[in-house]
């Protein structure tokens with residue numbers, strides 16, 4: 001049997017994937033394949049109706065994910081995944097909506113969309129594959145590159161302080177904030193399940209190995225060395241203050257940091273709409 | 287065979303579920319995550335070379351796998367899947 005046929009017939013996640021596009025293009029040991037696996041696993045365990053699921057991605061290596069999922073998916077322009085998802089949410093409040101994109105896409109070019117969607121509490125699950133660089137374009141430094149680490153555009157070490165994404169998301173108003181690494185497959189899947197079931201703006205950061213580019217520049221000779229490193233430096237601390245959870249090459253705090261309730265933009269919009277309609281009716285009657 | 291595999295003997299532990307372990311050999315890119323993180327060290331690199339020029343994993347022995355499912359989840363390539371074996375049916379067959 002050909003590999004693709006075997007995959008299509010027997011792999012439990014194949015029904016959520018565009019099997020004809022497999023094997024995928026990501027490099028050996030890239031965390032993106034693991035994120036895709038955890039996402040499909042979450043869909044499966046929640047029995048999500050994939051006809052009611054929309055996934056949006058931006059541009060980058062992880063951006064390819066939209067094209068691998070067998071659901072309505074959009075591989076949109078760089079940095080605009082959340083903007084497009086906002087429109088989708090306003091057009092149809094009943095869909096399950098997820099944005100899966102890169103650290104560069106969501107926090108450099110798309111940074112403003114992120115903070116304002118979080119502030120408005122627009123109902124969507126945002127999953128960021130944080131590989132500490134712009135993988136697709138050759139490994140440039142980005143807003144999440146750890147201090148002192150090496151990239152193609154910081155050959156002598158990075159002197160820019162990186163964003164602490166979980167702190168940023170929490171401060172901007174996200175109702176659910178978690179961080180895992182590609183190593184934490186079970187916990188990441190559980191987090192995705194939780195986020196997909198909750199209303200509002202939910203953010204999950206996944207520290208994802210990019211062995212091919214970031215790894216090589218930072219002395220990881222093989223993909224497995226990046227995974228061993230993630231195992232060594234990650235520390236699970238649920239409820240930890242996200243402002244203190246900065247990522248360094250020596251320590252990565254993971255866990256669930258925020259889980260609160262707050263009215264969503266759509267709920268407030270709906271209420272406002274009914275109120276204004278009533279007012280207009282009264283006015284017209286009088 | 288890599289040294290790490292040799293250094294880690296199979297751990298005998300109660301099975302979580304009865305499964306048949308499969309690898310889609312030509313999907314494997316050789317990252318070795320499955321071998322490294324299997325909690326009972328059931329896997330090792332095989333001698334085979336696949337279409338990508340890497341050695342896909344194989345079970346050290348038929349009964350080494352305890353069916354925890356970790357390798358299926360951690361494989362970035364969707365190359366591993368577990369086939370559930372219905373133990374009741376197996377018993378029935380024996381009768």
Ligand SMILES: Cc1ncc(C[n+]2csc(CCOP(=O)(O)OP(=O)(O)O)c2C)c(N)n1
Nearest residue numbers: 060061062078102103104105133134135136
């Ligand atoms: C408007 C625009 N600017 C720049 C680019 C070039 N570009 C493509 S991907 C990318 C960065 C991707 O980084 P990230 O989002 O972290 O994804 P990764 O490849 O690391 O998964 C850039 C700058 C583009 N495609 N469009």
Ligand code: SF4
Nearest residue numbers: 026027030061135210
């Ligand atoms: S360049 Fe990095 S992020 Fe992109 S596919 Fe390769 S390993 Fe993954």
Ligand code: SF4
Nearest residue numbers: 324351352354355357
């Ligand atoms: S399912 Fe995979 S990881 Fe778990 S025991 Fe079997 S071979 Fe090891």
Ligand code: SF4
Nearest residue numbers: 314315317318320361
């Ligand atoms: S985890 Fe998957 S790709 Fe990596 S060595 Fe195992 S089977 Fe191959």
Ligand SMILES: [Mg+2]
Nearest residue numbers: 102103131133
């Ligand atoms: Mg990136």
